[in-house]
Amino acid sequence: MPYSLMDYYSYRRTLSKKFIIQHIWWLGYSFYSGFIIFLMYYGCMGNYGVMGLDGQNQDLYSFGVLTIMTFVIQHHIIVFMKVRSWTLSYTFWFIVACVQLPIVFLGAENMSRSQITGAMTGFFWISGYYWMLMIVTIVLLVLPIAI
Amino acid sequence: MFNVILWTTSRSMIFSIALFFYNLTTGYSGVQPIEHLVYALINVNMATFAAYFYVLFEVEISFEKYSKSL
Numbered sequence: 001m002p003y004s005l006m007d008y009y010s011y012r013r014t015l016s017k018k019f020i021i022q023h024i025w026w027l028g029y030s031f032y033s034g035f036i037i038f039l040m041y042y043g044c045m046g047n048y049g050v051m052g053l054d055g056q057n058q059d060l061y062s063f064g065v066l067t068i069m070t071f072v073i074q075h076h077i078i079v080f081m082k083v084r085s086w087t088l089s090y091t092f093w094f095i096v097a098c099v100q101l102p103i104v105f106l107g108a109e110n111m112s113r114s115q116i117t118g119a120m121t122g123f124f125w126i127s128g129y130y131w132m133l134m135i136v137t138i139v140l141l142v143l144p145i146a147i
Numbered sequence: 148m149f150n151v152i153l154w155t156t157s158r159s160m161i162f163s164i165a166l167f168f169y170n171l172t173t174g175y176s177g178v179q180p181i182e183h184l185v186y187a188l189i190n191v192n193m194a195t196f197a198a199y200f201y202v203l204f205e206v207e208i209s210f211e212k213y214s215k216s217l
Contacts, residue, residue, distance in 0.1 A: 026157045027157075031160075035168065038172075039168075060180040067165050067181075075198075090200060090201075090204040097197040115183075
């Protein structure tokens with residue numbers, strides 16, 4: 001055999017412990033991320049938030065748009081940080097995966113009976129407030145993994 | 148594969164927890180502040196492709212180094 005049985009058992013024991021610890025860590029991280037997303041967006045876009053006071057919160061759908069964009073971008077950043085075997089083909093498919101987000105939002109925007117018709121290119125993607133808010137939130141979410 | 152399970156579970160939880168707190172605070176019980184097409188496609192193509200191709204391309208053991216010993 002190309003490996004010793006003793007090493008294999010030891011590896012399995014270590015992996016089992018790692019599995020449980022990582023599950024608990026990711027559970028806590030999910031609660032942290034979900035709460036931070038809610039806190040940032042509701043805090044800024046609520047009645048007394050920075051954007052709410054300026055009248056720029058654009059109804060309740062802005063919360064949904066920003067939440068989805070944030071956690072999808074966060075997911076891609078996590079995958080980007082964790083991948084070890086970068087190859088040319090994986091790079092290509094990773095870019096294809098990243099492009100899905102704007103494609104879906106543009107599709108939703110151009111549907112005639114959509115709730116966000118004209119909203120993405122109308123104000124979400126051209127507003128500095130939304131990008132700034134999203135960048136700060138994503139940094140807060142990715143920071144525990146980067147550290 | 149182990150990582151992908153953790154990421155996928157975590158991703159779904161993050162989304163649900165954010166919506167849970169939003170509904171709890173605003174009192175809009177059951178309201179989805181999300182466009183239906185976007186909501187339907189989250190787990191179809193928006194946040195699954197990267198993990199899917201990670202499963203396909205990531206290798207734990209180098210085949211160039213160990214393929215002869217198998």
